[in-house]
Amino acid sequence: MSALASARPERLVKDIASLRARFPALAQEVHGKRLAYLDNAASSQCPDVVLDAMLEQQRRNHANVHRGVHALSERATEAYEGAREKIRAYLNASGVDEIVFTRGTTESINLVASSLGSRLELGDEVLITQMEHHSNIIPWQLVCERTGAQLVPAPITDRGEIDLDEFAKLVNERTRIVAVAHVSNALGTVNPVEQIIELAHRVGAYVLVDGAQAMAHMRVDVAALDCDFYAFSGHKMFAPTGIGVLYGKRELLDRMPPYQGGGEMILSVSFEKTVYNALPYKFEAGTPNITGAVALGAAVDFLNTIDFDAVAAHEHALLEYATEKVLALGARVIGTAEHKAGVLSFVLDRVHAHDVGTIVDSEGVAIRTGHHCAMPVMERFGVPATARASFALYNDLDDVDRLIAGLERALEIFA
Amino acid sequence: MNDLKDLYREVILDHNRAPRNFGELDGADRVVEGVNPLCGDRMTLYVKIDEGRIADIKFKGSGCAISVASSSLMTERVKGATVEESMTLFDKIHEMLAGNGAALDELDKLAALAGVREFPTRVKCASLAWHALKTALSGAEDRVSTE
Numbered sequence: 153m154s155a156l157a158s159a160r161p162e163r164l165v166k167d168i169a170s171l172r173a174r175f176p177a178l179a180q181e182v183h184g185k186r187l188a189y190l191d192n193a194a195s196s197q198c199p200d201v202v203l204d205a206m207l208e209q210q211r212r213n214h215a216n217v218h219r220g221v222h223a224l225s226e227r228a229t230e231a232y233e234g235a236r237e238k239i240r241a242y243l244n245a246s247g248v249d250e251i252v253f254t255r256g257t258t259e260s261i262n263l264v265a266s267s268l269g270s271r272l273e274l275g276d277e278v279l280i281t282q283m284e285h286h287s288n289i290i291p292w293q294l295v296c297e298r299t300g301a302q303l304v305p306a307p308i309t310d311r312g313e314i315d316l317d318e319f320a321k322l323v324n325e326r327t328r329i330v331a332v333a334h335v336s337n338a339l340g341t342v343n344p345v346e347q348i349i350e351l352a353h354r355v356g357a358y359v360l361v362d363g364a365q366a367m368a369h370m371r372v373d374v375a376a377l378d379c380d381f382y383a384f385s386g387h388k389m390f391a392p393t394g395i396g397v398l399y400g401k402r403e404l405l406d407r408m409p410p411y412q413g414g415g416e417m418i419l420s421v422s423f424e425k426t427v428y429n430a431l432p433y434k435f436e437a438g439t440p441n442i443t444g445a446v447a448l449g450a451a452v453d454f455l456n457t458i459d460f461d462a463v464a465a466h467e468h469a470l471l472e473y474a475t476e477k478v479l480a481l482g483a484r485v486i487g488t489a490e491h492k493a494g495v496l497s498f499v500l501d502r503v504h505a506h507d508v509g510t511i512v513d514s515e516g517v518a519i520r521t522g523h524h525c526a527m528p529v530m531e532r533f534g535v536p537a538t539a540r541a542s543f544a545l546y547n548d549l550d551d552v553d554r555l556i557a558g559l560e561r562a563l564e565i566f567a
Numbered sequence: 568m569n570d571l572k573d574l575y576r577e578v579i580l581d582h583n584r585a586p587r588n589f590g591e592l593d594g595a596d597r598v599v600e601g602v603n604p605l606c607g608d609r610m611t612l613y614v615k616i617d618e619g620r621i622a623d624i625k626f627k628g629s630g631c632a633i634s635v636a637s638s639s640l641m642t643e644r645v646k647g648a649t650v651e652e653s654m655t656l657f658d659k660i661h662e663m664l665a666g667n668g669a670a671l672d673e674l675d676k677l678a679a680l681a682g683v684r685e686f687p688t689r690v691k692c693a694s695l696a697w698h699a700l701k702t703a704l705s706g707a708e709d710r711v712s713t714e
Contacts, residue, residue, distance in 0.1 A: 506608070506631035507575075510686060514571050523607045530607065536629045537607035565575050566583075566632070 168466075172546045174199045185516030188551040193337050193495055193542030194520050195387045196368055198447070202391055205450035209443045216439055218416065232442050235449025236432075242452045243382070244373045245399055249431035252405070253445050256396035257364040258287040260383035261331070263398055263435060264360050267408040268329065269295035276301040276328045279357070281319070281343075282308045282532055283336045286525040288362045292331060301328070308532060312339035312487035320351055327357040334372070335365035338526040338540070339487030340471075340495025342366075349379055358404065364388055368544060369467060369493045371460045374399050386444060390544075391451035395444030398435070405431050412437040463545045467494035470543045474552045481559055486533050494543030497524070500559070503566045505537040511565065512539075512558030519555065573682035574689070575632065578640070583632035588642035592625040597706060601628075601699035603691050608634040612699040621645050621653060626699075631692050633683060638696035640677055650704050657701050664690050 172178050177197040180187050189197060209231060215224035217232045233248070240248045254260045269292070272278070278292045282305050289303075296303045304327075306319045314332075323330070330352040335342050345361050352359045360381040366372055367389040374382050381404075386395040400408075410417055410428055414437030419427040428434045471494050475485060483498040500508060509521035520540045523530045530536060541555055592613030599612045610628030614621060624646050626638045645653045659674060663681055671678040683693045 504629075504631035504635075506689075506692065507633070510574070510689060511571060522605060536609060561571075565571065566580065 168546070168548050172548070174201075175546050176200065176203065178546060182516040182518070183514055185554075186550075188515075188517040188547075188554040190541040190543065190547065190551055190555060191518045191520050192368065192544035192547075193365060193388070193524075193540065195393065196390050196544050197546070198392060198451075199390055199454050201454050202447050202450045206392065206443050206447045209446045214443075217442055218433075228442055231446045231449075232440070235445045235452075238449040238452045239397055242456065243399055244375045246375065247402060250399055250402050250405065252398040252400065252432040252435045253440050254383075254396045254398050255394055255441070256385035256387070257362060257383045258291075258385075258396075260381075260396055260398035261288055261360065261362065262291045263411040264329075264381050264383075264400070264408075265291035265295045267411045267435075268358065268404070269299065269301075270409060272296070272299040272301040272328060274300035275326060277304050277324070277326045278302070279304045279306060279319075279322055279327050279330045279352075281306045281314050281332055283312065283314070283339060283341065283526065283529050284331070284333055285337050285362065285364070286527070288331050288333060288360075289528070292329075305528070308529075311489050312336065312341050312529075312533075313489045314341075314343055314348070316344065316347065319348065323351050323355055323357070325355055327352065327355055329360065330357050331360040331362065333362040333365065335363075335369065335493045335495075336487070336526075336529075337365050337495070338497055338524040338529045338538070339489065340492040340497065340542075341487060341489035342370075342491040342493055345377060345379065349377060353378070365493060365495070369460075370464065380404055386448040386451065389448075389451055390454060391448040392444055395441045395448050397448070402431065405435070410434055410437070414438045416440075458545065466545060467543045467547075470494060470547055470549070470552060471496060473549065474541060474543075474555065477552065477556045478559065481556070481563065483559075486535060486538050494547075495540060496542070497538040497540045499535050499538050500563065503562045505539040507566070508539040508559065508562050511562040512555060515554060515558040515561065517551075517555050517558045570682075570685075574686055576679045576682060578676060578679040579632060579636040579682075582636035582639040586626075586635050586639040588625045588639065588646065590625050590627055592623055595623075595625075597703040599699045599703040601695045601702075603630070603634065603695050605688075605691060608692060608695055610634065610638055610696060610699065612638075612696065612703055614700070614703045616650065616704075619651070620649050621647065626696065630695070631689075633680075633689050633692040634695055637680055637693045640680070641696045641700060644675075644677060645700065653700065653704060657697050660697050661694070664694055 175197045213227040215228040217229040236248045236251050240251050307315050309315050349359045358380040361379045363382050363384040367384045382399040387393040417429050417437040474496050478498050483500050486497040505521040522537050595613035596616045597614040601610045608630035613625045615623040624642045666684045680693050683689050
């Protein structure tokens, strides 16, 4: 091992211990060892402020929203709509009517694919990339099957980057929708979404950005990006599961037909005609996940206290440190893009990813193994599965060292 | 905690390193594809049946050590056995993996798979080959998934 690989980086968040202390789940032991939680790309842990907000909402303010005239319903509505405003401000959207609460990224994408996608016609094209998560492939596949439009996957390079020249060639006057990940879940690649949005807009196509993997790692400004839609999940940005957001430009959401029918999304109903509610309620049929939304608002409050430049440097330092260490063990790293978020996907020659996962788990280290819901990516790199360590702002060098010790154990067992 | 040594016993590691009956089988009567979507295990099982006996059996594919070793051990054991014997064996393996206290001594070498019981997320890896075998012998379908 080189001296460089064993040197511990210095560009780390200074007071990592007090930051970690805010995440109660991190304080536990697993199989008798301190938990090293490195599965953040699958789901991140919640800080105390998020947990407190959830409990408070359930203990005191539990009621339905937008319905009752009683105090609890008013408080619930205030908390729910307050969360929407927090998210609007955080994303720099122009109005709360552009913030639709969903169950998560998957539902957000399905909403756009079903609603906007219903206007697709034979000969139209939906352009995605080879690195998309299944949730940014299948909704488009379904709507293409229904409408006769064609799904076009843009190729990626050996490093796991979108081949922009090839991408540009695939954008044409038939392209109606472009759907692309901001950050790849399987490779960690940060995609040049600004350039992609500009290319797409030149031909009048709409752009949906899958931001599931971006929100915990960078500040997202939808106005600056000029994307038409931005989809993300709460549980990958320190909030619980079951809540997510679709940001959409007002003029587009306005013109789109409803996605699901039910209560809340209507103004008046008769058996002859229903008048739909205003945005964003037109897309929020049924009683929403109120506590989830409140928790997501609290997660945004938490993120507002975070210096993202410091976090990016911290996660990058962890990634570099971990990358050098796994390479020194002879691993092949899948995804070596120039711009990467804290995702390290790799395979060991002698040990299948699934065995790696079990062995490091016995050391208290949580990683993800498998195809990461991105089977076309696995196929592109000729591997059935990878092991993936993914970092969040609360991870430290000990977490990485523990992973490496677990990998050494795996190599020992499979010597 | 659960002991890794119990999961990765020498027999398992050996069959993973050097799987027996690995490859395609020309003239197979039954070809079944098995997938375990959780970890990306994928295997194809080839079976040649002659007068109610498994005359030859091979498998190919890629998977974790548990899945490869289980496939290898299985083919080694059922080659030459009758279809009926193999179906009975499937039930015993199923019982063992479900933790219902199957008679391990009857299973001989296959008892090495017993360690998987303590690792619930890995039971599907061990059972994939056996489900493929059952499907092949009952001849109903040509594809099996552990999901």
